[in-house]
Amino acid sequence: MADESLPPWNPYDPDCPTRMMLDRIGDKWTVLVLGLLSAGPLRFNALRRQVPGISQKMLSQTLKDMERDGLVDRSAFATVPVTVEYTITPLGQSLAATVAQLVTWATRHADQVLAARARYQSR
Amino acid sequence: MADESLPPWNPYDPDCPTRMMLDRIGDKWTVLVLGLLSAGPLRFNALRRQVPGISQKMLSQTLKDMERDGLVDRSAFATVPVTVEYTITPLGQSLAATVAQLVTWATRHADQVLAARARYQSR
DNA sequence: GCCATCGGTTACCTCGTGGTGACCAGGGCA
């Protein structure tokens, strides 16, 4: 707690915001959903169709967690069959932008990582 | 596959570099170890003492994975009891820098997330 | 002789994440 400018990695306790976010983006679906929603609002089943392999349960759970953390807004419309639209919040947008940098890093350095793996395997 | 400039989130298959890195930084210890090593080389047990709560097994496994991916270099010295030093690579440094941005985001927006959670709970 | 330290590996067990499939309501449609 001596220096507040740039906290020296303290995610040892579960209260830590860093640990919290790493768990969030480390899960299987959040980043995928965030990426899709950052392009525009989508309904539940539209989202479901655009994320191949996701189950109803996991999409529902992921969206609930994201809504809870203020990353997306949920709005239900009393239409013919009830329609629910999910919209990304400014907070969610800023997270998406940050995650995008990680994605950029990954795509840019993927070859180096794969090369390292090949080197390691044939040692 | 039409646009290669900024791949549109394709981590549906395990080969995807993004999925690979998200899994890596989403695990419990890699980010912690990366943060410590980015400040300078450390020996196995020194690292172990500086990461509270980590077990010998997990530190060993984490370091092995990081070495495999070219994030750290391992050098053993035939000293009195064998000494092993772990050094971060330039690749590891660049990942650490990218992760640091995520950490910065988390610390900067933690209050907003916690506020959203409070709002959600008392709805 | 005994114990600690170095850096690990191994067996075993627990617990959480995520997958599968059934079920819910109401209305449109053949």
Place this chain on the structure above:
DNA sequence: TGCCCTGGTCACCACGAGGTAACCGATGGC
């Protein structure tokens, strides 16, 4: 009448990440 659409929830199950503890071999100190 029966089936599909909407957006979910719930019960059950499997797998893998991670924790715990024992053990390794060589050496130095008491």
